Amino acid sequence: MPSTMPTPIQYADLSDAFEFASATVPFGPFEQAAFIALDSGKVVYRSEAHDDVLPPDLDDRGRYLPVPTRQDLSLGSRLAFLFTERFLPQDHETVHDYFTEHGAYARFKELLLLRGLLEAWYDFEASETRQALRAWAEEQGLQVR
Template sequence: MEHRAYVSLDSGKIYWMSELNPIEEEEIPDDLETADRYLEIPHKHDMDLGQRLVFRFVEARLPHQCNRVSDIFRHRGAYGRFKELLATEGCLDEWYAFEAEATEQALTAWCRANDIQLVEGEAQQST
């Protein structure tokens, strides 16, 4: 993948790396990818936050558009066209809320499964 993120089990610090947009300011530990003191944060597709999430939303909110969305996702640029459809249907903000909640739930479950303690409000403060 073009983007990877790791969490330090010692400090809780998150290291983000991107092949498309390298961050020069942050120093990445040399042993990040080999030491057992860091966990790679799974990609959204590994947590069913990709197309499966799209189809769960469509089935719940826009069942009359299931065939159209299925067709959209057979071609490149699907997410852009999907969001255009949502805007036309007047539910783009609802999608963003649905996606954010699903992402939070999946990451919380992943943290629990890996014995990572979450601190309330910390994610909002760092953005």
């Protein structure tokens, strides 16, 4: 039975697990996921690409918490629109049009490069991801260090 104390986890471990889980969405070659052991904060990785020995009770949500993906935390096109709203309001329509077709992020990043905002985008994306991941962890009873 899990403890009522918050499960401690290092932010770097949580971030790595998040990136791993997100790698399959939507273009990863293998299905993969990451889970946090609620008794220890240890991350368990599951991937079709590896035949690792996994805990037999990995599907027990009282013991293991699935790590969300970028899509689970709405960190896809929503972030691009938010960034555009704050830093490129004049390009709102253009960016909206990009995201109606395949290859949107490549075109979005080309626009950012043209406007001299690519590094600002990467900083913004990292900050928003960090905030969303920490908020999710807190909601789940994790203590991020």
